[in-house]
Structure formats: structure tokens, C-alpha cells
Amino acid sequence: MADEKMGAKLSRRTFLKGLGGGAIGTAVVSTGLIKSDPAEAYSPETVGIARDKTPITLKVNGKAYRVEVEPRDTLAEVLRDQLGLTGTKIGCDRGECGACTVIINGRNMYSCSQLAVWMQGKEILTIEGLAKGDKLDPVQEAFIEHDGPQCGFCTSGQIMSGKALLMKNSKPTEAQVRRGLSGNLCRCGNYNREVESVLAAAKGR
Amino acid sequence: MAKDFSVVSKKTPRIDGYERVTGQAQYAGDVQVPGMLFARVLRSRQPHARIVDIDTSKAEKLPGVKAIIHYKNAQVAWSSGSQIVERYIFNNPVRYAGEAIAAVAATDRHIAEDALSLIEVKYEKLPYVLDVKEALKPDAPKIHPKGNLSVGEGRRGGAPIVEEWGDLEKGFKEADRIFEGTYVTKHVNNAQMERRVSLAKWDGGKLTVWASTQGISNCRTDLAKDLGLPLSKVRVICKNMGAGFGNKNQAHDFDLMAAILAKMAGQPVKVEFTREDDFVGVHGRWASAQHYKIGVKNDGTVTALEENSTTNMGGYRKGSGGLSGTDFYQAPNFKKIINPTYTNTVVAANFRAPSYPQSVFGIASILDQIAYELGINPLEMFEKNRVRLAKNKTRFSSYGLDQCIAEGAKRIGWNEKWHKPGATPGAKKHGIGMALGGYNFRQGLGAAAIRMNPDGSAHLLVGVTDIGGGAKTTMAIIAAEALGIPLSRIQVTYGDTDATPYSIGESGSRTTVFTGTAVIAAAQDVRAQIFKLAAEQLKVKPDELELKEGNVFVKSDPNQKLSLNQALNRVGADIIGRATTNPNEMKDVEGKCFSAHFAEVEVDLFSGHIKVTRYVAAHDSGTIINRLTAESQVKGGVVQGIGMALTEELLTDKLTGIPINPNYRDAKVPTHLEVPEVEVIFVDSFDPYGPFGGKVVGEPPITAAVATIANAIFNATGKRIKELPITPDKILQARQV
Numbered sequence: 001m002a003d004e005k006m007g008a009k010l011s012r013r014t015f016l017k018g019l020g021g022g023a024i025g026t027a028v029v030s031t032g033l034i035k036s037d038p039a040e041a042y043s044p045e046t047v048g049i050a051r052d053k054t055p056i057t058l059k060v061n062g063k064a065y066r067v068e069v070e071p072r073d074t075l076a077e078v079l080r081d082q083l084g085l086t087g088t089k090i091g092c093d094r095g096e097c098g099a100c101t102v103i104i105n106g107r108n109m110y111s112c113s114q115l116a117v118w119m120q121g122k123e124i125l126t127i128e129g130l131a132k133g134d135k136l137d138p139v140q141e142a143f144i145e146h147d148g149p150q151c152g153f154c155t156s157g158q159i160m161s162g163k164a165l166l167m168k169n170s171k172p173t174e175a176q177v178r179r180g181l182s183g184n185l186c187r188c189g190n191y192n193r194e195v196e197s198v199l200a201a202a203k204g205r
Numbered sequence: 206m207a208k209d210f211s212v213v214s215k216k217t218p219r220i221d222g223y224e225r226v227t228g229q230a231q232y233a234g235d236v237q238v239p240g241m242l243f244a245r246v247l248r249s250r251q252p253h254a255r256i257v258d259i260d261t262s263k264a265e266k267l268p269g270v271k272a273i274i275h276y277k278n279a280q281v282a283w284s285s286g287s288q289i290v291e292r293y294i295f296n297n298p299v300r301y302a303g304e305a306i307a308a309v310a311a312t313d314r315h316i317a318e319d320a321l322s323l324i325e326v327k328y329e330k331l332p333y334v335l336d337v338k339e340a341l342k343p344d345a346p347k348i349h350p351k352g353n354l355s356v357g358e359g360r361r362g363g364a365p366i367v368e369e370w371g372d373l374e375k376g377f378k379e380a381d382r383i384f385e386g387t388y389v390t391k392h393v394n395n396a397q398m399e400r401r402v403s404l405a406k407w408d409g410g411k412l413t414v415w416a417s418t419q420g421i422s423n424c425r426t427d428l429a430k431d432l433g434l435p436l437s438k439v440r441v442i443c444k445n446m447g448a449g450f451g452n453k454n455q456a457h458d459f460d461l462m463a464a465i466l467a468k469m470a471g472q473p474v475k476v477e478f479t480r481e482d483d484f485v486g487v488h489g490r491w492a493s494a495q496h497y498k499i500g501v502k503n504d505g506t507v508t509a510l511e512e513n514s515t516t517n518m519g520g521y522r523k524g525s526g527g528l529s530g531t532d533f534y535q536a537p538n539f540k541k542i543i544n545p546t547y548t549n550t551v552v553a554a555n556f557r558a559p560s561y562p563q564s565v566f567g568i569a570s571i572l573d574q575i576a577y578e579l580g581i582n583p584l585e586m587f588e589k590n591r592v593r594l595a596k597n598k599t600r601f602s603s604y605g606l607d608q609c610i611a612e613g614a615k616r617i618g619w620n621e622k623w624h625k626p627g628a629t630p631g632a633k634k635h636g637i638g639m640a641l642g643g644y645n646f647r648q649g650l651g652a653a654a655i656r657m658n659p660d661g662s663a664h665l666l667v668g669v670t671d672i673g674g675g676a677k678t679t680m681a682i683i684a685a686e687a688l689g690i691p692l693s694r695i696q697v698t699y700g701d702t703d704a705t706p707y708s709i710g711e712s713g714s715r716t717t718v719f720t721g722t723a724v725i726a727a728a729q730d731v732r733a734q735i736f737k738l739a740a741e742q743l744k745v746k747p748d749e750l751e752l753k754e755g756n757v758f759v760k761s762d763p764n765q766k767l768s769l770n771q772a773l774n775r776v777g778a779d780i781i782g783r784a785t786t787n788p789n790e791m792k793d794v795e796g797k798c799f800s801a802h803f804a805e806v807e808v809d810l811f812s813g814h815i816k817v818t819r820y821v822a823a824h825d826s827g828t829i830i831n832r833l834t835a836e837s838q839v840k841g842g843v844v845q846g847i848g849m850a851l852t853e854e855l856l857t858d859k860l861t862g863i864p865i866n867p868n869y870r871d872a873k874v875p876t877h878l879e880v881p882e883v884e885v886i887f888v889d890s891f892d893p894y895g896p897f898g899g900k901v902v903g904e905p906p907i908t909a910a911v912a913t914i915a916n917a918i919f920n921a922t923g924k925r926i927k928e929l930p931i932t933p934d935k936i937l938q939a940r941q942v
Contacts, residue, residue, distance in 0.1 A: 070315065084237075086232075087228015088228070089232070089398070089399070089447070090400075091399070091869075093400075093480060094480060094868065096480075096868060097480075097869050126228070127226075131227060140226040143225075143226045144222035145218055147218065147219065147834060147836075149226065150834075151398065151399070151673030152225040152673070153448065155226060181877045182878050184877070185398065185874060185876060186398070187398050187874060188673050188837075189840060189844025189875070190844075191840075191880045192880070192882055
């Protein structure tokens with residue numbers, strides 16, 4: 001007969017929460033499997049500590065937003081849940097897939113792996129901020145013309161990584177584009193199209 | 206053979222491209238409704254255990270927790286979760302590590318997660334079995350009452366799966382040589398980018414579910430059945446969907462959990478899966494062990510083919526568990542026996558062309574091996590043994606496999622590049638390989654409605670969702686072609702069971718044919734009504750009229766014409782065409798799509814690293830409705846095949862029965878860096894039973910990809926790796942043998 005508390009595993013969020021709330025659970029990391037002792041990581045006393053909210057100002061797509069966040073809230077969650085900017089997707093919520101990619105101070109970054117409280121004073125650009133009015137960004141236009149999206153769920157992230165690359169390097173080679181997008185998974189396997197789209201945008205067609 | 210089309214068969218960008226590149230396309234997880242709660246699921250970490258008790262009292266006391274469900278208070282049947290035995294959303298005993306035990310709804314997702322850790326579960330551990338061979342032994346722990354061979358009744362869930370024709374004994378007698386071999390494939394997760402999410406809301410007695418589903422109609426039917434509601438009281442909405450590749454068919458346990466939690470809490474509930482939930486809580490592709498015995502003449506001609514295989518279905522029989530790779534080869538004498546088997550592992554079911562890539566790997570590997578042993582060029586071997594008649598008797602409704610082989614071989618430069626296995630000098634070995642694949646094509650039930658506005662623009666109402674294949678655009682193209690109006694004049698209403706008619710769902714490569722056929726019929730209904738109106742004005746008979754590019758004109762005198770606006774203005778309201786079609790014309794023919802794939806690889810014998818350097822995929826899919834999106838689908842299927850061939854596997858810890866790599870990084874799905882340019886060829890083909898001559902596109906691309914890469918690796922190294930994935934360590938091991 002086994003008597004144990006089940007199911008709680010140390011997810012990235014739990015880990016971040018531990019950091020944010022000051023209650024760090026004991027984590028045992030074995031091959032590929034992240035285990036924790038749920039009783040220790042989640043004793044009733046520590047649960048809930050992280051729920052104090054901090055007011056911060058987020059600068060997103062050139063607008064300032066005043067929001068209240070928990071220390072454990074990620075930028076991706078705040079963008080989606082509080083600002084309604086749902087073009088940024090969350091695919092893995094653990095820094096592996098890139099669906100949540102946004103541009104922070106000119107660099108493409110996983111917004112699921114950035115705490116919202118760290119974002120004070122930073123310039124955040126999301127997929128919703130790329131177009132200038134009705135005029136799409138060349139990367140967006142190329143993604144339509146070259147069939148960059150299949151299911152479309154990774155598309156925002158692919159576009160933001162492509163945009164970040166072109167901001168630094170306006171004439172990338174194909175190898176540089178692949179490298180630049182390599183942090184963005186596409187399970188539809190539409191990699192050829194995404195690379196083609198970014199190259200086309202660079203060439204201005 | 207290609208017909209002259211005005212909209213069909215072009216390279217057409219998706220009609221919803223703007224929404225997709227601006228972040229405006231709304232997915233189920235993007236929907237927020239007032240008062241919405243968030244829910245998370247607690248999962249078993251025991252592979253097989255009886256739940257003795259579950260104590261939720263501490264979790265209930267956590268501020269913000271609104272509802273908790275588990276086997277005691279929500280034993281609701283999940284009918285599409287199992288083809289044979291009764292399966293509930295929460296089962297007791299649990300049959301694999303990862304099975305759902307409870308779900309918690311709370312005011313935010315962090316609180317729901319916190320609450321999971323406060324639920325105490327008492328288990329009585331049961332003996333468990335993870336391996337198929339062990340599971341089929343008489344003294345193995347029984348996972349279901351009838352034992353571990355997944356025996357059921359009828360087409361769904363039968364076991365063993367047996368198919369035979371000809372006389373196997375005679376076939377082996379006629380053979381000059383007989384070869385045997387065993388090939389093993391592993392559980393690979395669908396790993397679509399969008400995690401499972403379901404938002405349920407009750408308005409009085411009516412349930413609305415924003416689901417991440419591959420088929421709103423089937424999802425609604427399943428929800429109504431499992432919750433005991435009339436169809437009219439269930440509304441399923443799914444506009445955009447972040448792919449599924451077979452594991453978002455029908456309704457899922459999380460849809461039911463959302464509905465029940467929402468009812469209990471009296472507030473809308475959004476159930477969100479974590480990525481780990483997604484890897485272990487739904488399903489992946491069934492693993493297999495395939496044994497072949499093949500009789501051949503000295504010239505390579507197959508005289509007899511016998512297959513004895515097992516498939517690992519995990520804790521429940523959610524999919525067929527079949528293996529169909531032999532479909533693409535002609536065998537006059539044939540028998541296959543497949544044993545779908547339960548084990549205490551993550552459930553296996555549909556993943557893009559569910560029964561194909563694993564078995565195409567097996568059969569195409571052994572045929573490639575036989576070619577080697579007989580001293581025959583593989584191209585000649587595959588060309589000689591390509592299927593000509595289905596099951597050695599029925600002709601195909603259209604056939605382009607020979608063209609696929611010829612055009613693909615030419616494009617890759619087979620004759621110039623093929624060399625004896627392992628023959629290139631140096632440590633980096635070049636290899637070239639090929640295999641044949643495809644998928645079934647048949648007619649079936651579809652429905653569509655078209656509202657033609659007085660100004661000549663049209664609304665197409667179809668129950669498709671857009672999961673990546675571009676069904677919405679495909680349906681608009683078919684409607685534009687069938688109506689005779691420009692594509693830009695068509696608006697598609699889709700993905701909402703309250704607004705759109707039945708559609709099969711984006712699974713099994715059926716939407717284009719099933720629903721597309723209905724769209725054509727609905728367009729004909731509209732045209733008949735327009736011609737009747739125009740005939741009065743033009744003083745001719747309706748059958749003398751034609752409609753093209755938005756103008757109605759007299760066939761014999763195109764100058765006598767009306768714009769649609771003129772023709773329809775007298776009505777002043779929209780006219781409505783509709784159709785429910787279920788053609789059954791394919792009585793003496795078998796429908797099939799075909800493909801021949803070719804790859805070049807580079808294998809580094811020092812590191813074991815394998816790189817696919819070039820890929821050519823030649824497909825016969827009949828008329829291609831949209832060349833742009835169809836090419837994308839082929840490219841993507843090949844990429845998934847590369848992952849399955851070289852890196853992907855869901856590993857289970859033998860000591861605990863727990864999956865140890867349920868995430869993208871450790872399950873190793875391909876990235877931008879592993880993928881070559883995939884060159885796509887569509888051979889000229891027309892099928893008389895498909896819409897505008899089209900067959901299917903979605904499933905076929907993955908079928909031959911795994912085997913093609915494996916055969917190229919053999920050509921590079923001269924070593925046959927018989928177990929997937931073909932990882933560097935296997936190359937290094939083989940090198941030492």
C-alpha cells in the first residue's frame with residue numbers, strides 16, 4: 001500500500017514561483033525527468049505566499065500599461081491574460097518551443113521564461129505591434145505569400161525571431177536565417193517555408 | 206489529364222493569412238469569458254494502481270479553489286477514449302503513469318496548480334507490465350479483464366487483425382529465396398504546438414465549448430452522448446487550431462472535465478494542459494515490433510509475404526493498432542497478423558497516417574535488404590514490386606505510383622548517385638535511399654450551405670476548422686471554382702456547430718473529399734437557382750446558361766449576359782444552396798494516394814551523426830486543389846518523418862513506469878537545423894471520384910519518409926539499423942559489428 005501525494009512535479013513555473021515567493025523547494029533532477037518531493041515543495045504554509053501583487057509598468061508596442069502582477073507571473077501570461085495580446089502563444093511554458101517569442105530591447109526572447117516583474121523599463125514588441133497601421137511588416141507579408149503558417153500556432157514566434165534577425169542583419173544568408181529561427185519549433189514541419197519567408201522579406205519581396 | 210481550372214490547382218495564399226500573421230487568429234486558449242476559472246489536471250505517477258481513497262479536503266480549503274472532480278464524484282464515460290472497454294474521464298484502477306486522477310478549477314491557474322499538490326491519493330499498487338512481449342505472456346498482470354491482447358468485436362477494436370489472400374504455402378514454394386527480419390518502432394508523441402485547452406460555459410441548459418479539436422461535429426456528438434444532452438444543447442466552437450496530427454479527433458476527457466467543472470462551479474472553466482500533460486495524458490503513435498517472412502524470385506519478384514506483428518496500445522485501445530505498410534507492394538500470396546496489445550504505458554492512438562510510417566519502415570527496409578542480398582538496385586526492386594492491384598485483385602480509381610517513382614528518381618539523380626552500400630570513401634559516408642508510401646482515399650458524408658448575396662458575393666458555410674492543412678481556404682477555392690465566381694467574393698463561415706453544417710473533421714485526410722464534394726453540390730444548387738432567375742430575364746432556358754467569373758451568360762452567345770448583381774437583384778434577399786452528400790460510387794475500385802520518396806544522407810562514422818542533405822517527395826494526390834498549401838503539407842510530413850527516423854521516442858523508466866522525457870527538448874522533435882529543403886513533385890493525376898479530380902494530401906507525406914531515410918543510411922553505411930530511432934549510438938554500435 002502506498003500513501004503519497006501525487007502529481008505535483010517541479011515545472012518551470014513552480015521553480016520560478018519558488019524564486020519569486022522566496023520558498024525554494026528541493027528539486028531532484030534526474031535524466032530528463034524532473035521530480036520533486038511534493039510535500040516539501042508545496043506544504044500548505046508556502047502555498048499562496050506568492051500571491052502578493054506588485055504594481056509595474058509594462059511598455060508594450062510603444063504603449064505603457066499599468067498592471068498588477070504576482071512575482072511568479074510570466075511576461076507571456078501577463079501579455080495574454082491581462083493585456084489581451086493573445087497573438088503571443090504559449091506552447092511549452094518551459095523555454096523550449098519559442099511560440100511565445102517577443103522582442104525585448106531588440107532581442108528575440110521567450111516571454112514564458114521572463115518574469116513580468118523583470119520587465120519594468122524594457123521595450124517589448126509583440127506580433128500585434130509589428131504592422132504600422134494597415135501596413136504589414138515585410139516579414140508578415142512574406143509569411144502570407146510564402147505560406148509561412150500551417151496551423152499558425154508557432155507563427156508569431158517565427159515572425160518575431162525573423163524580425164529580430166533582420167533588425168540586426170538585413171541581408172542574412174539562408175544558414176543565418178535557419179540559425180536565427182532555430183529556437184522556434186514548428187511541429188507542422190513548415191521550416192522550409194518559414195526560412196523562405198524571412199529570406200524573401202530580406203530581399204524585399 | 207489536368208483539367209482547365211480558373212481557381213483550382215493554383216498556388217493560392219491562405220484566405221486567412223492576414224489574421225495568422227498579425228496574431229488576430231483566435232485559438233481556443235485565447236478566448237476569455239467573464240468569470241472564467243482555470244483548471245489543471247492531477248495525474249497518476251503509478252503505472253498500475255487501485256485508488257483506495259482520495260482526500261481533497263486540504264485543496265478545497267485553499268482560497269480560490271471552486272471545484273474538484275475525480276472518480277468518486279465525476280465518473281463520466283469518455284466514449285471516444287476507448288474502442289472496446291468502458292473508459293471514464295477518471296478511471297480506477299489507473300492503468301498508466303500519466304492517467305488523469307482529478308481536476309481542479311480555481312480563480313487562477315497558479316491556485317489550481319497549488320491545489321493539485323494538496324490532494325492526497327492513497328494507492329494500492331498493482332503489478333504492472335511495460336513491454337509487449339511480457340504483456341502477452343500468460344502470467345502477465347492483466348490490464349483489462351479479458352487480458353492484454355486487445356480483443357474486441359467488429360471492425361473497431363478487433364484483435365488480432367488478420368488479412369490474407371492467395372496461398373502463402375504455394376507462394377513460398379515458388380520462391381527462389383526466403384528472407385526474414387524483425388523491425389522495431391517506438392512511441393512518438395504528436396507534439397503539436399498548441400497544448401490541449403477547453404473552455405466550457407453553461408447558459409441555462411446549453412453548453413458551449415471552445416475546444417481545440419480536429420472536428421467540431423464529432424466533438425459535439427461525443428459531448429452530447431457522454432453528457433446525455435440533445436445535440437441542440439451543445440455548441441462546439443473551434444476556429445483556428447494549433448494542430449493535432451490525429452490526437453485532437455472527437456471529444457477528449459479535458460472537454461468533458463471542463464463541462465463538468467463549469468457545471469459544478471457555476472462559472473465558465475478553462476482546462477489547460479501543461480506540455481507534460483500533453484505528452485503523457487493524450488496519446489502518441491503506437492510502437493510496433495514487425496516480423497516479416499518474404500519469398501522472392503532471384504530477380505526480386507515477391508511471391509509470398511507474411512507478417513506477424515505486435516503493436517503497443519498502452520493502457521487503452523484508443524486507436525486501431527493496425528499496420529498497413531504492405532499496402533504499397535504487390536504480393537500474390539499474403540497474410541498479416543497484427544496483435545494490438547495493452548501495456549501500462551502512455552496510450553497510443555492516431556498520429557498522422559496512424560498505421561503507416563512505422564510499417565512502411567519495416568517493409569521497405571526488408572525489401573531494400575533483399576535487393577542488396579540479391580544484388581539488385583533498390584530502384585529496380587521497388588519498381589518491380591510496387592502495388593498494381595489492391596489486395597491483388599481490385600484496380601485503383603486512379604494510379605500514379607509509377608510516375609512518382611520515375612519522376613522522383615529522375616529529380617534526385619538516382620542512377621548517377623546510387624552506389625553500393627558503404628562504398629563512398631572517407632569517414633563521412635554519402636547514402637541515397639527510397640521507399641513507397643501513400644494513404645487511403647474514399648468518399649463519404651459531407652454537408653455544406655452557400656448563401657449567395659444579391660451583390661453576387663457568397664457566404665460558404667462549412668463545419669471545418671483550420672488545423673493547419675488550410676481547409677478553410679481549400680473549401681473557398683472549391684466553392685469559387687464550382688460557383689464560377691472569383692475567390693475574393695467568398696466569405697467562409699466555419700468552426701461553429703451552431704452556425705455551420707456537419708463536417709467529418711480534419712482527420713484521416715477526408716475533409717477535402719467529403720466536405721468538398723458537398724460544397725460542389727451546394728454550388729450546383731445555387732447555380733440552378735441563379736439560372737432560373739436569369740433565364741427569365743434573358744428569355745432562354747436555364748440549361749442554356751453558364752456562370753463564370755461572376756457573369757451569367759448564354760453558352761451559345763456569351764454576349765447575352767447578366768452580372769450576378771443583375772440576375773439576383775430581383776430577389777432582393779440571399780438565395781441559399783445546400784447539400785448533404787454521401788456518394789457511394791467506388792464499388793469496384795479502391796481509392797489510394799501514392800508517393801515515392803528519395804533522400805540523400807551524410808553519416809559521420811566517427812560521431813554517428815546523421816544529416817539528411819537532400820529530399821525529394823513525389824506524390825500522386827490527384828488534382829491538387831491548392832498547390833501552395835499542399836506543398837507545405839508534404840514538406841511538413843517529411844519533417845515529422847525525419848524526427849521519427851532519427852531522434853524521437855517517448856522513453857519510459859523501467860523501474861517506475863514513468864515517462865521520463867515528456868517535453869520537446871528531451872523527446873527531440875526536429876528543429877530548423879535538422880531539415881533540408883524538401884523538393885515536392887505532384888505528378889499529373891486526376892481521380893474521377895474526388896472533387897475536381899482531387900484525392901487526399903494530409904496523411905501521405907509522412908508515410909514513406911522514415912523508411913526512405915533508413916534506407917539511405919543503409920546505403921551510406923552498409924549497416925541495417927532495424928530499430929528506431931536511428932540515433933548516433935546505434936550507428937557507432939553497428940560500425941563495430
